Amino acid sequence: MKKFEEKTISSEKVFTGKVISLQVDDVELPDGKTSKREIIKHPGAVAIIAVTSDNKIIMVEQYRKALERSLVEIPAGKLEKGEQPILSAERELEEETGYVCEKMEHIISFYTSPGFADELVHIYVAHNLKKKENAAPLDEDEFVEVIELTVEEAQTYIDEGKIQDAKTAYAVQYLQLKKVMTS
Structure with a gap:
């Protein structure tokens, strides 16, 4: 396990555009609680x-x-x-x-x-x-x-x-x- 790793429970792609996409992930935090993460994906x-x-x-x-x-x-x-x-x-x-x-x-x-x-x-x-x-x-x-x-x-x-x-x-x-x- 990576230090402070947040395990992805589920991921929903919300938007896909010409340059970026947006996904919302439900994650399990290191302490066992859950949270949401909004993530922009970019090609670099x-x-x-x-x-x-x-x-x-x-x-x-x-x-x-x-x-x-x-x-x-x-x-x-x-x-x-x-x-x-x-x-x-x-x-x-x-x-x-x-x-x-x-x-x-x-x-x-x-x-x-x-x-x-x-x-x-x-x-x-x-x-x-x-x-x-x-x-x-x-x-x-x-x-x-x-x-x-x-x-x-x-x-x-x-x-x-x-x-x-x-x-x-x-x-x-x-x-x-x-x-x-x-x-």
Whole structure:
């Protein structure tokens, strides 16, 4: 038995959408009592820390309906069914920014909200970026503006609340701590 394991008694799928599904599980708690858990199932995602040769972080600004506002974020996207995360990272970098890279390096994977969702985000660093002439197009329902910021400008965006996204704040801190600018 896993420490503090909650055994599933029953599970009901409540909603299945394009990106997520929602299920409600009845669980037995470690003390023998029961409870309900609302769980979001997500296919996983990738995010890319991409820095240009002149030490600018490539970001995108896009509208986030759940927040009813635009956010500045590092390029990211969900995994397609059966897609390897590194291939997803390469695809998303090109689609969202028009850049390709010589090397994609995995640095960490983390759960975004493990209290209610199983979304696992894989963070990559893109090395040796090149702007592609005929880059892959954005998804038909996706609208983004590419922004290039220095680490200092990105920190100012965090301080001003223009960056409030965890993966992007992580990326800025990563660059500050590792000083992994152009490589």
